[in-house]
Amino acid sequence: MIGKLNHVAIAVPDLKAAADIYRNTLGAKVSAEEEQPEHGVTTVFIELPNTKIELLGALGENSPITKFLERNPGGGIHHLCYEVDDIMTARDKLVADGIRVLGDGEPKTGAHGKPVLFLHPKDFSGTLVELEQA
Numbered sequence: 001m002i003g004k005l006n007h008v009a010i011a012v013p014d015l016k017a018a019a020d021i022y023r024n025t026l027g028a029k030v031s032a033e034e035e036q037p038e039h040g041v042t043t044v045f046i047e048l049p050n051t052k053i054e055l056l057g058a059l060g061e062n063s064p065i066t067k068f069l070e071r072n073p074g075g076g077i078h079h080l081c082y083e084v085d086d087i088m089t090a091r092d093k094l095v096a097d098g099i100r101v102l103g104d105g106e107p108k109t110g111a112h113g114k115p116v117l118f119l120h121p122k123d124f125s126g127t128l129v130e131l132e133q134a
């Protein structure tokens with residue numbers, strides 16, 4: 001069912017500092033910061049030849065990464081995003097198999113303008129999983 005690894009997300013305490021390391025030290029192609037109010041994060045995307053890295057900074061009072069950053073003050077790998085051909089079919093199969101879909105279970109529009117869903121980390125060996133419609 002799952003396709004490409006769309007991105008690996010890293011939550012960071014200082015988005016500018018993290019982006020600068022990728023841009024200047026690693027020589028990567030780094031996007032501008034973009035606020036994602038519906039998700040409570042600000043994103044920076046780093047384009048690699050085979051996938052992307054998503055740097056996440058907390059946005060607003062109720063950011064879903066606030067607690068994660070309290071536990072990991074220096075930052076850390078936050079989630080993996082896999083592409084699926086049809087997100088509703090994928091969701092229904094996951095729910096039928098007992099996987100916990102986070103939030104209200106309905107896809108939101110993600111950073112690439114496509115529907116996304118998040119799956120509980122306890123159902124995937126301690127890894128938060130995002131699904132993005134390909």
Ligand SMILES: C[C@@H](C(=O)O)C(=O)SCCNC(=O)CCNC(=O)[C@H](O)C(C)(C)COP(=O)(O)OP(=O)(O)OC[C@H]1O[C@@H](n2cnc3c(N)ncnc32)[C@H](O)[C@@H]1OP(=O)(O)O
Binds near residue numbers: 122
């Ligand atoms: C823009 C968009 C895009 O790319 O398109 C994005 O990515 S937005 C990216 C940001 N959005 C999201 O993350 C949305 C989905 N996330 C959520 O709903 C939440 O963050 C949860 C994953 C449910 C965690 O919620 P919260 O931090 O309030 O709960 P909690 O601290 O009580 O954690 C419950 C248990 O899950 C573990 N836990 C929490 N976050 C985790 C993570 N990122 N990876 C692995 N485990 C994690 C905790 O250690 C804890 O385990 P123990 O019980 O063993 O201590």
Ligand SMILES: [Co+2]
Binds near residue numbers: 009
């Ligand atoms: Co993501």
